[in-house]
Amino acid sequence: MDSTKIICPNGHLGFAPLKTESFRIGVAQKPDFIAADSGSDDVGPGPLGSDTSTSPLAWQEHDLEQMLLASRELNVPMIIGSAGDTGSNSRVDLFVSIIQKLALKHGLTKFKLGYFYSEVDKEYLRQKIKSGSAITGLDDRPSLTEQELDATENIVAMAGVHPFLDLLEQGADVIIGGRSSDSAIFAAAAMSQGHCEADAYYLGKVLECASFCAEPYGGKETVLGEVNPGEVLVSAMSPAQKCTIASVAGHAMYERSDPFHEQVAGGTLDMTHCSYEQTEENITRITGQTFKTASEFRVKLEGSGKTGERFLGIAGIRDPYTVENVDKVIEWAKTQVREKFGDEGYELYYSVYGKNGVMGDLEPVKHSKSHELCVVVQAVAPSAEIAEEICMTATRQMFYARLDDVKGTAGSVSFILDEVVATSPAYRWTINHTVAIDDPLELFPRHMIEAGI
Secondary structure, three states, rough: OOOEEEEEEEOOOOOOOOOOHHHHHHOOOOOOEEEEEOOOOOHHHHHHOOOOOOHHHHHHHHHHHHHHHHHHHHOOOOEEEEEOOOOOOHHHHHHHHHHHHHHHHOOOOEEEEEEEEOOOOOHHHHHHHHOOOOOOOOOOOOOOHHHEEEHOOOEOOEEHHHHHHHHHOOOOOOOOOOOOOOOHHHHHHHHHHOOOHHHHHHHHHHEEEEEEOEEEEOOOOEEEEEEEEEEEEEEEOOOOOOHHHHHHHHHHOOOOOOEEEEEEEEEEEEEEOOOEEEEEOOEHHHHHHHHEEOOOOOEEEEEEEEEEEEEEEEEOOOHHHHHHOOHHHHHHHHHOOOOOOOHOOOEEEEEOOOOOOHHHHHHHOOOOOOOOOEEEEEEOOOOOOHHHHHHHHHOOOOOOOOOOOOOOOOOOHHHHHHHOOEEEOEEEEEEEEEEEEOOOOOOOOOOEEEEEE
């Protein structure tokens, strides 16, 4: 079995443009694959619910162009997963269209363009529920109900390696994937070359966020991963970074409550006995990873549902007495809202930056020493008209709050804008579940076309 090299230029393609200098250094290493993840649920439920991208189109096009030209230059496969942030069907179609246009723009010789979808029909899941096949909740969520299903706008399934492998076996030169497990994008490339699941999935785990596995921190820089039987080697392509034992081992813990296990469709990567060795100044070697096949094949589902229209208000507070009593000011404003709109049928949030705006009630510092505060008010309601009026009431009533020692009529609260501002609608995660399937490919229809001239 030969060594397989993969470069990853961006841990979330399009979220910020990749750094071209380190990318070209990576291309010069003549990798066997160029791959990147383009999605994340870190961006919240809004993009999936509204079926939009959170990344600017120009940034997505920039990264796709860099990767496409390099892959055709080297004649190696290019693989993208979770197209357009969410991996919905429209985002896959968007990326396929971009690749086609770029191929024509640069006069690229014809190549095979494979893609797959990840959206799941509600009725498919409804029949699963009715047949008694539980759609099991993650993170202590209860099993999916028809009521929550009906509250959902869009649903995607998270693909494992299987649709990527299928398209690679068909000879795809470029693959645009729907919603995908981050590590599976890279693992599929390694497995297509005969590498075992344990090595392939660890390679995927360490490459998924690109230069996040290197130090010092530097986003959107290219990283090179190499897999050999029983070992994975990783190195940073930016001259300013190094892949060290600490940075690589630390990345295994990134965004994980359990730093030793990575769940994927079909099994679990076990990193409990991994050994890390600094073989060169910029190269870390990893051994000892294992993979356990699951007894039942389950696929993760993500679903988002709209909760209402949303307006935003912003208030600044500099008066020391009002700063000290900001909780009473907010409670006054909430009371005015309740008197007019009641207690139900809307959502109202206050974020006090300078006090506990980021962590809310979890903030361990209970006595703020800030001399000024920024209060962000969010109101969510079924219609834009109601949301606007609630937000206006909730924001302006802070100006009129009655505090015990206040004798004047104004000056305690200021407004950046006199009006409140319409923002994107509010969504919530309705589905964070897994579903059992018989065929690993049944939720991921694959297609193959030609691009270029």
